[in-house]
Amino acid sequence: MKRILITGGAGFLGSHLCERLLAEGQEVLCLDNFFTGSKDNISHLRGNPRFECIRHDIINPIYLEVDQIYNLACPASPVYYQLNPIKTIKTSVMGTINTLGLAKRVKARILQASTSEVYGDPEIAPQCEGYWGRVNPIGIRSCYDEGKRAAECLMMDYHRQNQVDIKIVRIFNTYGPRMAVNDGRVVSNFIVQALRREDITVYGDGSQTRSFCYVDDLIEGLIRMMNSAEGFTGPVNIGTPEEFTIRDLADRVIEMTGSPSRVVFRPLPQDDPVQRRPDITLARERLGWNPAVPLAEGLARTIAYFRGVV
Numbered sequence: 001m002k003r004i005l006i007t008g009g010a011g012f013l014g015s016h017l018c019e020r021l022l023a024e025g026q027e028v029l030c031l032d033n034f035f036t037g038s039k040d041n042i043s044h045l046r047g048n049p050r051f052e053c054i055r056h057d058i059i060n061p062i063y064l065e066v067d068q069i070y071n072l073a074c075p076a077s078p079v080y081y082q083l084n085p086i087k088t089i090k091t092s093v094m095g096t097i098n099t100l101g102l103a104k105r106v107k108a109r110i111l112q113a114s115t116s117e118v119y120g121d122p123e124i125a126p127q128c129e130g131y132w133g134r135v136n137p138i139g140i141r142s143c144y145d146e147g148k149r150a151a152e153c154l155m156m157d158y159h160r161q162n163q164v165d166i167k168i169v170r171i172f173n174t175y176g177p178r179m180a181v182n183d184g185r186v187v188s189n190f191i192v193q194a195l196r197r198e199d200i201t202v203y204g205d206g207s208q209t210r211s212f213c214y215v216d217d218l219i220e221g222l223i224r225m226m227n228s229a230e231g232f233t234g235p236v237n238i239g240t241p242e243e244f245t246i247r248d249l250a251d252r253v254i255e256m257t258g259s260p261s262r263v264v265f266r267p268l269p270q271d272d273p274v275q276r277r278p279d280i281t282l283a284r285e286r287l288g289w290n291p292a293v294p295l296a297e298g299l300a301r302t303i304a305y306f307r308g309v310v
Contacts, residue, residue: 001050005029005066005108007058007099008073010037012178013113013171015045016219017070022048029066033057035087036075041178058095059087064102068226069110071099074148076115078141078269079184085143092147093154100158103165111167111226112155114235117145118170121273128279129170129235139271152235159233167225167232172239172278176215176298177305187212190250191303194259195310204268206247209275211240214298217291224287232286239278240291252295256303 004021008014009030014037018028022045030042030053045051056062058073074091075081081088096112103110119127120135135145158164175187183189193200221238250263283289 001025001027002067003027003029003065004068004070005031005064006070006072007031007095008037010034010039010042010053011072012041012176012180012183013174013215013218014072015041015178016176016215017072017222018042018045018051020219020223022051026050028052029054029064031056031058031062031073036080036180038180058098059090061098061101065106066102066108069099069103069108070113070222070226071096071110072113074144076144077184079182081144082140085140088143089147089150092144092151096151096154100154100164104158104162107165109165109167109226110155111169111222112151113222114152114168114170115144115148116170116172116237116239116276116278117141118149118152119276120145121271122275125275126241126277126279127237129237129282136271141271156233165230167228168234168236169222169225170235170237171218172213172237172276173210174213174215174218176302179302181306181309186210186246186249187299187302188306190253191257191306192310194253194257194261195303195306197259197261199264200250200254200261201266202246202250202263203266203272204246205265206250206263207245208268208273209243209245209277210249211243211277212249212295212298213238213240213291214293214301217293221283221287221289224289228287236283236287237278237280238283238289239280241278241280242295243277244295252299253303256299
């Protein structure tokens with residue numbers, strides 16, 4: 001049994017990771033300031049004697065004894081990370097410094113949840129880990145994009161200078177149960193609007209593409225990367241290599257919910273990527289990881305969850 005710290009553990013991804021690690025018999029410390037995380041996401045875990053929740057903001061140091069650290073703490077949707085951009089980049093930079101300092105002190109392995117946003121609005125497709133990206137460093141999304149790029153830099157420098165045992169995962173669009181109703185990400189937006197019989201809001205002309213990874217597949221990738229061979233730091237793309245247009249997603253959601261909603265178009269936000277699709281060759285070769293849940297199945301599960309929430 002390992003003692004595992006998950007920062008952002010009450011969030012969408014963090015709560016699923018807590019659940020999975022507890023099911024594997026691990027001891028889990030969930031750390032969250034509940035800015036975007038929710039106590040409801042982890043309420044079913046409270047009775048587990050191997051689970052502990054600590055209310056704490058990771059921009060402040062914390063002193064614990066742990067074997068592994070998953071650093072997931074950071075608002076991940078534009079609605080939330082643009083609400084307080086200074087706090088967003090402080091979470092990525094200062095939060096990563098604090099978790100790395102903890103990992104260095106107790107000799108814990110640490111995994112950084114980075115993002116496909118480090119690729120910005122890419123000039124190549126699919127995006128491989130060797131691509132440096134095309135990010136606007138002064139745009140409205142840069143608090144998140146550049147914060148995660150800085151976090152990756154810090155991880156590598158602590159590894160090279162202090163021999164901290166690190167892992168970096170670049171997460172592509174993930175969806176599933178426990179996404180917040182007002183999350184602002186495309187899958188939750190479309191499902192909530194459809195269930196409320198409202199217009200489906202598509203930004204741009206709907207031809208921009210994304211790949212959508214179901215949360216269970218993503219969690220499997222995180223755990224495999226955390227437990228991969230020492231010295232293999234990444235970064236590694238974790239996402240679905242299938243590409244879907246935003247308009248196609250809207251049409252699927254309308255059909256699957258049986259909603260009378262119609263699609264309406266709005267201007268594309270600044271620096272919104274036109275295309276996003278991962279090259280997962282490295283994850284396949286080094287982790288033996290492949291996404292297993294097709295979009296239709298994942299959407300059905302997610303729609304069923306939101307029917308009970310909306």
